[in-house]
Amino acid sequence: METITVHQRWTGPDTGPFAAWVADRASADPTHCVRVDAVGRDPSGRLVVCAESLRGTRLPDALDRIGVPTVGVAVTLTVPLIELAAQARSGAIVLGDARADDVLVDDAGLTVLVDHPPDADVDGHGVDRYGLGQRDADASARDARTRRGPSDGRGRPRQASTSSAALSASAAPSAASRSSQAPGATALLFAVRAVWERVDPREPCRAAIDRAVAEAVDGADADVLRLLEVVRATGPPRPVRWDPPRDDFVFVAPQESASPGLAGVLRQFVEDGVRVGGAVRVPMRRLLVGAVVLAGVVAAGVFALRGPG
Structure with a gap:
């Protein structure tokens, strides 16, 4: 199972959707979407946003490792995504564009959406063209630690500084490479559908959940809340187990006694x-x-x- 570390920097104008995404994400403390680690300006005056570093496995790879998830595991993986999609549809949180595989799953089964802010600068040279200098990066990181502390409460450390090599490595993807992206709430529902499609189709809840997901993808926030009710009614959440369960029957060779009579x-x-x-x-x-x-x-x-x- 491939585990990746995501660390991104974005640049954009200080007005419009990009600035709204930055302001909303910096003022909130979301659990299931990427958070802002530091905010600064480049020499030209444009906003530069450093996102927190996340480590996990992309959702498709995690599902391949799990195999056929049980209903309880599917509930564990999808309920936070549905709740986040409902908040986005109602306007409680601002989400950027994303894809279904922009959802990361950590070792404990926690799902986190790595969305991309709207109207961010996309350049062939990546964000290194607008990147923070070393001094500005260190200062922004110190300010972020002063505001939010050295830890984010989820066991994910915040980086204090980033070298220029890391700036080049975290270059923004081109528009062509992200042609399949969708609005954040829609991408979350696509991820929910991808999880439940792996569940055994013979499960009695599959038909109702498939209908609810289809209605929520093109519906309003009320349809997303209805989907949340349907998923919660299927059963309690269960922990994500990465190792396959043992066989029901384990055949062990008989052991000879040390001193038989x-x-x-x-x-x-x-x-x-x-x-x-x-x-x-x-x-x-x-x-x-x-x-x-x-x-x-x-x-x-x-x-x-x-x-x-």
Whole structure:
């Protein structure tokens, strides 16, 4: 299972959708979407946003590792995504564009959406063209630590500084490479659908959930809330287990006793036979047949030697 670390920087104008996304994300403390680590300006005066570093597995890879998730595991993975989609549809949080595989799953099964702010600058050279200098990055990181502390409460450390090499490595993707992206709420519902499509179709809840997901994708916030009710009604959440369960029947070879008694020795002779030579065992039945034949031959010889009378 491939685990990746996502660290992104974005630049954009200080007005419009990009600035609204930055203001909303910096003032909130969301659990299931990427958060802002530092905000600054480049030499030209444009906003530069440094997102927090996230480590996890992309949702499709996580589903491949899980295999066929149970209903409880699907509830664990999708309920936070549906709640976030409902908040976005109602306007409680601003989400950028994303794809279904922009959802990361950590080792504990926590799902986090790595969305992309709207109207962010896209350049062939990446954000290094508008990137923060080393001094500005360090200062912005110190300001962020002063405002929010060194830890984010989810066990995910915040970076204090980033070198220029990391700036180049976190270049923004081109528009062509993100042609399949959709609005954040829609991408979340696509991810929900991808999870439930892996659940056994024989489960009684599948038909109702498939209908609710289809209605929520093109519906309003009320349809998303209805989907949330349907998913919660399927059953309680269960922990995500990355290792496949053990077989129901485990066959273990019988262990020989260290000092078997007389009954154990007889049982071993009957079951395994008598060892002859190195590793050759003769079944007890053959030994009995051989003993009977030998006894008959000996008796016949004795009677032949004694003769008549």
